[in-house]
Amino acid sequence: MAALWSRTREKQKASDEVLIRSLYEEHGRALLAYAQRLTGDHAAAEDVVQETLIRAWKHPDALVNGKGSVRGWLLTVARNIITDRYRAKAARPTEVAEFAAATPVERDHADAVVDSMLVMEALDRLSPDHRSVLEEIYFQGRSVAEAAKALGIPPGTVKSRSHYALTALRDLYGDRPTTPAKFVALKEVAV
Structure with missing residues (x-):
């Protein structure tokens, strides 16, 4: 069977x-x-x-x-x-963690402080016209046209001054082994 x-x-x-x-x-x-x-x-x-x-x-x-x-x-x-x-x-309901996530550990901000000091020192070495253009474009986040309007100068002058200001910064700090991150970004924009 x-x-x-x-x-x-x-x-x-x-x-x-x-x-x-x-x-x-x-x-x-x-x-x-x-x-x-x-x-x-x-x-x-x-x-x-x-x-x-x-x-x-x-x-x-x-x-x-x-x-x-x-x-x-x-x-x-x-x-x-x-x-x-x-x-x-x-x-299905969204899942929620049983325990609150551990607070993230904050990294040492000493490098950022040093970088800010170097940026401030470098900006102080520029002419007031060059410094004001960089402040408008990079620190205020304005376009060339907006910076020109804020400064009361033509857009072509803003482009020219930003080019020469970045060239001056590159000449001042381009050969340093520890170039601040802001200058690296400024260099990339200028190239």
Whole structure:
């Protein structure tokens, strides 16, 4: 009796495998393309195709009942799986950490202080016209046109003065081994 049951089970496994293989060979690409278009993610689409084929294996009678095409049934199942996943994700409350995050450790700000002092010293060495243009453009964040309006000079003069001011800063501090970050940024803009 056990041998008969074992053979019946092996035949069932073989027919199930043939069913799934044939479904995948015939409809796998279309299912994957459809699922990928709906999810926007290739890996998620592969998971949907796999789940669709599992449902087809669990409900083989739905494939042969004559109520429509097999591909239509598979695409509907895939769409329903994607919809269920989307709804489950949307219904899940956002997770909150059990403990408040540790306060971040503040890095040593000594370098920033030294850099600020160097920038202030460098600006003091510039002419008032050059210094005012750099202050407007880099520290106030104004465009050339806005700086020109604020200073009451033509935009071309703002460009010219900023160019010569940055050149002077480069000449003053370009050869130092520890160039402040602000001067590095100013150099990149000037180049």
